[in-house]
Amino acid sequence: MINLRSFAGQPLTCTRMCFLVNCLKRLKSSQQWLSRQNADPYVEKAKIHNYRCRSAFKLLEMNEKTNILTPGLTVVDLGSCPxxxxxxxxxxxxxDGADPTKPRGKVLSIDKLQTFPIEGATIVNHMDFSTIEAHDKVVELLNGKMVDLVLSDMAPSATGVRELDKDRIIGLCYMAIRFAALVTKVDGNLLFKVWDGKEVPILEMDLERFYKSIKILKPQASRSESSEKFILARGFKGIQRPLQNGRWEN
Ligand SMILES: C[S@@+](CC[C@H](N)C(=O)[O-])C[C@H]1O[C@@H](n2cnc3c(N)ncnc32)[C@H](O)[C@@H]1O
Structure with missing residues (x-):
């Protein structure tokens, strides 16, 4: 029972009251999160198949439909943690070369948090992809190799202010698009997460300039109450890239 005049021996000022209300809200939403996790079949499935989280099934399902991941490809995974x-x-x-009869691919992953090692992947930890240093690091690690597929499941930490959060994820999307334009092979692909809203058709229009086809995907493993969707842009048309000697390369 909360005493409305004082809390923890201190008089209940407006600031303390707001703090308390926020704590109660957080407690409620963590309880909702816990019961949703317990009832979620993908959480259990992820444990059985040794995936670090249920998101694996979103990518598996999208790949089943589109076949964007095949042996031998070079892939960059933006926002990779966990x-x-x-x-x-x-x-x-x-x-990881698990099948010696098939070509061996390359996977490079980056996150501002720490992704613990995964055999076969090169992981860049504690790097904010919005910085030039992060782009330079990934380009350096690619060592001149062009990329077949850029994945981005990057999402900002929610502030709770809907419009602000949406703006931030759109910022991340354009960052992924710009990066993909610099490192992707002609005919390569880009798959990234977005939150549904009026910005999505604008994103699609922008992408049409650089890719042959654009598709919106909502895998079953993505919770129906979540506004997340994935945009798959296929068949990169290529851009003119400046060469160091001042000429241009396609
Ligand atoms: C939904 S999680 C990704 C889950 C991951 N695809 C998986 O399957 O394990 C989103 C990630 O995006 C990362 N992220 C968000 N903004 C970023 C940024 N500017 N630079 C690097 N990583 C970022 C977050 O740290 C978070 O780990």
Whole structure:
């Protein structure tokens, strides 16, 4: 029972009251999160198949429909932590060389948090992808190799202010698009997460300039109450890239 005049021996000022209300709200939403996790079949399935989180099934399902991940491909995974998309990318591209009869792929993952090691993947930890240093690091690790597929499951930490959160994820999407334009092979692909809203048709229009086809995907493993969707842009048309000697390359 909360005493409305004082809390923890201190008089209940407006600030303390707001703090208390926020704590109660957080407690309620963590309880909802826990019961949703317990009832979620993908959480159990992820444990059985040794994936780091249920998101693995979103990528597996999208790959089932589109076949974007095949042995031998070079893949960059943006926003990789805890690592389930990287695990799927390594398996499907044979980046760990598990199948010696198939070509061996390459997977490079980056996150501002720490993704613990995954055999077959090169992981860049504690790097914010919005910085030039992060782009330079990934380009350096690619060592001149062009990329077949850029994945981005990057999502900002929610502030709770809907419009602000949406703006931030759109910022991340454009970052992924710009990066993909610089490193992707002609005919390569880009798959990224977005939250549904009026910005999505604008994103699609922008992508049409650089890719042959655009598709919106909502895998079953993505919770129906979540506004997340994935945009798959296929067949990169290529851009003119400046060469160091001042000429241009396609
Ligand atoms: C939904 S999680 C990714 C889950 C991952 N695909 C998996 O399957 O394990 C989103 C990730 O995006 C990362 N992220 C968000 N903004 C970022 C940024 N600017 N630079 C790097 N990582 C970022 C977060 O740290 C978070 O780990």
């Amino acid at each position: 690592g389930s998309w990287t695990q799927v990318a390594v398996q499907k591209t044979n980046a």
